[in-house]
Amino acid sequence: MYRGIITGLGMRGLYWLDMVKKHARCEIVAAVEPHEASRKRAIEQFGVSPSMIHDSLADAVTAVGVGGKEGADFVLDVTPPSVHQAVAEAAFGYGLHVLGEKPLSDDYGVCLQVIEAGKKAGVKHMVAQNYRFSPGARQIAKTVASGKVGQPGQCDVRFYMPWADAPGSHYVTQPYMLINDMMVHHFDLMRMILQRNPIAVQAMTWNPSWGWHVGQGSHSIVFEFPDNLYATHVALACSVGDYRDYNGDWRIEGPEGSLEWSDGHIWYGHRHRTETPTREEVLIGAGHPAVDDGLMDEFFDAIEQDREPETSAADNLHSVAMVFAAIKSAKEKRRVELSELG
Ligand SMILES: NC(=O)c1ccc[n+]([C@@H]2O[C@H](COP(=O)([O-])OP(=O)(O)OC[C@H]3O[C@@H](n4cnc5c(N)ncnc54)[C@H](O)[C@@H]3O)[C@@H](O)[C@H]2O)c1
DSSP, X not given: OEEEEEEOOSHHHHHHHHHHHHOTTEEEEEEEXXXXXXXXXXXXXXXXXXXXXESSHXXXXXXXXXXXXXXXXXXXXXXXXXXXXXXXXXXXXXXXEEEEESSSOSSHHHHHHHHHHHHHHTOOEEEEOGGGGSHHHHHHHHHHHTTTTOSOOEEEEEEEOBOOOOTTSHHHHSTTHIIIIIIHHHHHHHHHHHTOXXXXXXXXXXXXXXXXXXXXXXXXXXXXXXXXXXXXXXXXXXXXXXXOOTXXXXXXXXXXXEEEEETTEEEEEEOOTTSOOXXXXXXXXXXXXXXXXXXXXXXXXXXXXXXXXXXXXXHHHHHHHHHHHHHHHHHHTSOEEGGGGO
């Protein structure tokens, strides 16, 4: 049984507490939450025991210890992005593994620093890119890899959502949060599904008149991948229109046809005037664990097998690079090579 200290009892942290309770391989033995309002909500509305909540990671470590049969093995970091580095580096100092919420940081230079710190500490540092552990994501990646549509040449993703509308949160008040906090999921999915990392990006961002985000709530982004592959991403975070789910709507085109992933279904299509049209569903599910089980199992398997987890912080640098290159392109109004980030 792996024993974790959770940092951050905001809404996502409370969700994590529930997920961990349902998972057979781990338990939470202490929590860190410095803010009174979050502590109060966790205790009064979610039944968290006051005795397990501490002001700092140092206090939590003093209370529960590290390693052995009783002490903590890992930190589950569910703080806001600007805090991730401080939490991870403190955890590394105690030799604790870290499973941290995305995005790795809200600053690319900090991402590089924290990856190095994790490597030096010799612990596992994984980013919770949970979207790629969904059965649908796993299935479409497998179907693309099987060559069903041939070598993909184009991938188009659309996302319309009334995203992050609680006033005052970092999602609403900080710039470029839609790209940094939400779209890092889709960019990470692109890398997994297309099995490539992009080389350049061109982005435009704007804010519709009715939007509630201080930063840009809308964008159109084009990524160039190797092998003449292009991916577009269009998003509107203040949509009050119809929407499907947080995965967005995907279409991948190759010389042998198209794959569409939307609303929990995947469709293969092939249609040309010289051939009989085909539209068939690619069934999702068999052999794929539920999202959170898959993510946590990967973390614990990586510890047991002493290998890098699939979404290690080092691997995740390629996903956050897409975020920061897109933001740079939007700010500077030009095509940006990912290598420019250094
Ligand atoms: N993977 C997903 O699908 C998903 C979904 C939602 C949120 N998230 C991520 O989870 C993280 C937290 O999001 P949230 O919506 O819960 O944010 P939030 O602001 O609601 O909660 C964060 C909590 O962390 C606490 N905190 C701040 N500094 C701290 C510190 N030094 N030590 C311990 N706690 C500290 C705050 O007091 C707050 O209670 C973000 O990185 C977000 O992107 C991921």
